[in-house]
Amino acid sequence: MLLKLFYLFITFLLILFVASYILILFKSKRKAIVEMVLPSGAIVKRAFHQAPGPHPWPILGNLDIIGQFDNPFKGFGTLANCYGDIYSLTLGHTRCLVVNNLELIREVLNKNGKFFGGRPDFLRYHKLFGGDRNNSLALCDWSQLQQKRRNLARRHCSPRESSSYFCKMSLIGCAEADTLLEELEKVIVPGQPVALKPILNAACANMFIQYMCSMRFEYDDEEFKKIVWFFDEIFWEINQGHPLDFLPWLSPFYNQHTNRIAHWSTTIRKFILDRVLEHRELNIDPEEPDNDFTDALLKSLIENENMCRNTIIFMLEDFIGGHSAVGNLIMLVFAYIAKDPAIGRHIQFEADVISNRGERSITLEDMEHMPYTMATIFEVLRYSSSPIVPHVATEDSVISGFGVTKGTIVFINNYILNMSQESWKNPQSFWPERFLEEKSIKNTQRTSTFNDKRKISEGSDSGIEFEENNYLLSTRDNQSNLNLPEFQLKKNLPHFLPFSIGKRTCIGQNLVRGFGFILLSNILLHYNVSTPDISNIKINPASLALPANCFPLILTARV
Numbered sequence: 001m002l003l004k005l006f007y008l009f010i011t012f013l014l015i016l017f018v019a020s021y022i023l024i025l026f027k028s029k030r031k032a033i034v035e036m037v038l039p040s041g042a043i044v045k046r047a048f049h050q051a052p053g054p055h056p057w058p059i060l061g062n063l064d065i066i067g068q069f070d071n072p073f074k075g076f077g078t079l080a081n082c083y084g085d086i087y088s089l090t091l092g093h094t095r096c097l098v099v100n101n102l103e104l105i106r107e108v109l110n111k112n113g114k115f116f117g118g119r120p121d122f123l124r125y126h127k128l129f130g131g132d133r134n135n136s137l138a139l140c141d142w143s144q145l146q147q148k149r150r151n152l153a154r155r156h157c158s159p160r161e162s163s164s165y166f167c168k169m170s171l172i173g174c175a176e177a178d179t180l181l182e183e184l185e186k187v188i189v190p191g192q193p194v195a196l197k198p199i200l201n202a203a204c205a206n207m208f209i210q211y212m213c214s215m216r217f218e219y220d221d222e223e224f225k226k227i228v229w230f231f232d233e234i235f236w237e238i239n240q241g242h243p244l245d246f247l248p249w250l251s252p253f254y255n256q257h258t259n260r261i262a263h264w265s266t267t268i269r270k271f272i273l274d275r276v277l278e279h280r281e282l283n284i285d286p287e288e289p290d291n292d293f294t295d296a297l298l299k300s301l302i303e304n305e306n307m308c309r310n311t312i313i314f315m316l317e318d319f320i321g322g323h324s325a326v327g328n329l330i331m332l333v334f335a336y337i338a339k340d341p342a343i344g345r346h347i348q349f350e351a352d353v354i355s356n357r358g359e360r361s362i363t364l365e366d367m368e369h370m371p372y373t374m375a376t377i378f379e380v381l382r383y384s385s386s387p388i389v390p391h392v393a394t395e396d397s398v399i400s401g402f403g404v405t406k407g408t409i410v411f412i413n414n415y416i417l418n419m420s421q422e423s424w425k426n427p428q429s430f431w432p433e434r435f436l437e438e439k440s441i442k443n444t445q446r447t448s449t450f451n452d453k454r455k456i457s458e459g460s461d462s463g464i465e466f467e468e469n470n471y472l473l474s475t476r477d478n479q480s481n482l483n484l485p486e487f488q489l490k491k492n493l494p495h496f497l498p499f500s501i502g503k504r505t506c507i508g509q510n511l512v513r514g515f516g517f518i519l520l521s522n523i524l525l526h527y528n529v530s531t532p533d534i535s536n537i538k539i540n541p542a543s544l545a546l547p548a549n550c551f552p553l554i555l556t557a558r559v
């Protein structure tokens with residue numbers, strides 16, 4: 001009897017292996033069928049072979065190869081040496097395409113963006129957004145609702161320099177930075193390391209919540225502290241690969257993990273509902289202009305039949321959650337400063353000059369006069385190469401002559417772009433100066449006001465929205481008097497895509513730069529940052545996320 005069971009089990013496994021292998025081979029051999037328009041105007045269907053790649057195993061596909069690397073994006077780069085800049089992989093049973101150079105990335109995200117608007121169907125994504133990842137702005141597939149949500153969010157959450165939203169961001173950021181400094185004074189014991197990340201994240205969360213919902217929370221509010229921590233856990237989680245993504249049949253073994261993810265996000269949504277929305281819904285006046293993002297969301301409930309109450313709770317979850325990205329980014333800046341104090345001293349030099357040695361807080365208007373500070377933020381973005389959320393082909397298409405079948409996940413390898421010897425001098429070194437250039441005469445002699453800015457990235461497809469820095473002549477004179485170096489941020493680096501390009505580019509990049517700058521500059525204006533033990537600072541390549549419970553730092557008040 002036992003022997004029979006054993007044979008049955010072996011037969012079952014064999015069938016499973018064979019079925020898996022047939023499915024994998026079928027998916028990898030299938031040609032993409034694409035309609036082409038001939039010069040005569042006639043439309044014909046043509047079949048295209050998929051890009052080559054390593055031969056897949058049953059069940060695992062090529063997960064065995066990727067699993068050998070401490071970071072998948074490093075692995076993608078190594079494989080490019082064997083298979084070229086575009087190649088296919090099979091992860092579990094999912095067909096994937098990896099693109100490794102700028103031209104190909106543009107071809108996917110810009111030229112053919114309409115065919116690659118989907119997102120992967122990972123179980124963890126569903127768990128984070130109430131069982132349906134389409135509730136999330138960043139993890140949903142492209143749709144009309146998404147277009148509407150993006151437009152609404154862009155209006156409020158992508159403040160342009162000339163807008164009133166930008167002034168609002170500056171005021172909120174500076175007020176919260178002052179409160180943070182008071183908070184730090186309370187918790188810092190001279191010479192002792194402090195767990196900075198939760199406090200920094202709380203300050204970022206308050207900046208975001210004030211900007212989007214016109215309210216803030218105390219740093220010792222236990223519920224607030226909890227959701228800030230959970231947001232940070234989610235940011236870490238979402239930046240990690242997980243076996244479940246490609247082997248979803250393992251889910252019974254990861255129940256505890258997925259339940260934990262669901263718990264984090266339901267707790268956050270309950271907080272948003274109880275402590276933010278309920279109070280706001282009572283006070284909404286449809287006749288009054290929008291005061292903030294929450295007003296706009298609540299009004300869209302009345303105006304747009306596609307919107308429902310859940311949609312706006314999820315949108316607030318998504319957008320308030322953006323604060324964790326800023327907190328992690330600034331923690332990373334501090335990590336690099338702790339490793340190389342000269343970087344901190346350069347930023348402090350700029351901060352001292354602009355604020356007349358701390359006589360006033362640093363505001364967003366100072367951003368363009370502190371190019372080294374911004375260059376340091378950009379260098380962290382380059383060096384940590386935040387992965388671009390994978391895209392998915394929504395129909396058969398062609399990239400660089402290779403067929404891409406519907407459902408293929410496309411990995412955009414911006415890590416390889418950021419570490420390329422051709423694009424960057426000594427890419428392995430952390431060197432903010434690479435983002436600076438000497439200010440041209442043309443630029444420094446312009447006479448225009450702070451509000452008179454022309455966006456020069458128009459027509460460029462760089463994900464970074466650069467503004468031309470036109471200083472008032474008087475401001476320039478001040479600058480020379482103050483002896484600031486005549487440098488500016490390099491503009492329009494087409495190979496630098498930290499926020500991606502195309503129709504799903506990041507909506508939060510202006511908030512990142514604005515709030516990130518205010519936090520970094522004001523903290524360094526008042527404190528030196530160091531570490532009790534440099535070996536504690538562990539930074540993963542190709543990741544902007546640090547574990548929620550990460551290294552402490554020593555903050556020493558400047559005299």
Ligand code: HEM
Nearest residue numbers: 137138319322325386388389499500504505506507508512
């Ligand atoms: C350092 C911080 C950040 C980095 C490096 C970053 C980077 C990115 C990248 C690479 C994408 C993917 C674009 C694509 O799929 O092609 C993205 C999407 C997105 N980001 Fe960010 N982001 C940051 C912070 C934020 C913040 C603070 C917010 C919100 C307040 C935000 C909101 C979004 C949204 C909504 C999307 C999805 C857009 C869509 O799929 O249509 N991000 N971000």
